[in-house]
Amino acid sequence: xxxxxxxxxxxxxxxxxxxxxxxxxxxxxxxxxxxxxxxxxxxxxxxxxxxxxxxxxxxxxxxxxxxxxxxxxxxxxxxxxxxxxxxxxxxxxxxxxxxxxxxxxxxxxxxxxxxxxxxxxxxxxxxxxxxxxxxxxxxxxxxxxxxxxxxxxxxxxxxxxxx
Numbered sequence: 001x002x003x004x005x006x007x008x009x010x011x012x013x014x015x016x017x018x019x020x021x022x023x024x025x026x027x028x029x030x031x032x033x034x035x036x037x038x039x040x041x042x043x044x045x046x047x048x049x050x051x052x053x054x055x056x057x058x059x060x061x062x063x064x065x066x067x068x069x070x071x072x073x074x075x076x077x078x079x080x081x082x083x084x085x086x087x088x089x090x091x092x093x094x095x096x097x098x099x100x101x102x103x104x105x106x107x108x109x110x111x112x113x114x115x116x117x118x119x120x121x122x123x124x125x126x127x128x129x130x131x132x133x134x135x136x137x138x139x140x141x142x143x144x145x146x147x148x149x150x151x152x153x154x155x156x157x158x159x160x161x162x163x
Contacts, residue, residue, distance in 0.1 A: 003102035006064040006093060009048050013090045016042040016083075020130065022117045022138060023078040024152075031151045033077065035114040037121075038067070039089065048089060050096075052116045058106040058160070060116070062096060064089075077145045077153065079138045081121075087129045099123050103163050112160030114142075119162075 006013075019040040024033025037050040047067050052060040096102055101120055106112040122135045146153035 002061065003059075004062045004064075004093065004097065006062075006089075009064045009066055009089060012041060012044065012048060012066075013093075014088055015044055017087045017089065017092065018042050019080055019082050020121070020124065021078055021080040022114075022121060024114065031149070032111075033114070033152055035117045037117055039092070041089070050092070050120075052104065052113050054106055054110060054113075058108070058110060059163075060102070060104045060106065060113075060160075062102045064093075077141070079141045081130050081134050081137075083129055084131050085128055087124075091129075092124075095123055095127060095129075096120065100162060104160050105163060106160040107158050109158065111154075111158035115157045115159045118157065 017039045021038040021040070022035060023038060024035045026032075027034055036052070039048040039050065041047065049063075049065050049067055051063045051065070053063045054060055101116070101123065104112070104116055118135065118138065121130070121138055124130045125132065125134050142153055142157070143155070146155045
């Protein structure tokens, strides 16, 4: 089974990413959020969602799709950072594949997407693509959100496992 699906964004593979956003979208009839990455592209009117989509066995498939700025998702929290050095959509995919971040299984409750996003952000920080301290800033943002809504932003973060 393929662990990465990016066909819908193939026309953007060489586009430069200018900002990366981590956000949680509300899951209907719950106080739980599904976390994804959103990529702002240079000279493009839409953005790309990088979604660690769960499968039946709780393993993820990294799905890339496009969105537009006509509306915003029902967000439970968001954190955005600018990109510090040149990074294309293809570069991000290569980093995810090289680090085997596409090989991830959510925990038994189906949770762990926020942790996956956090790890990918850390990989970007380690690679110099975002400024040092970005992951710590994201975690500080999560701490503040958790203080207001502990059910929606559980701490410690629920973690799946990389395999």
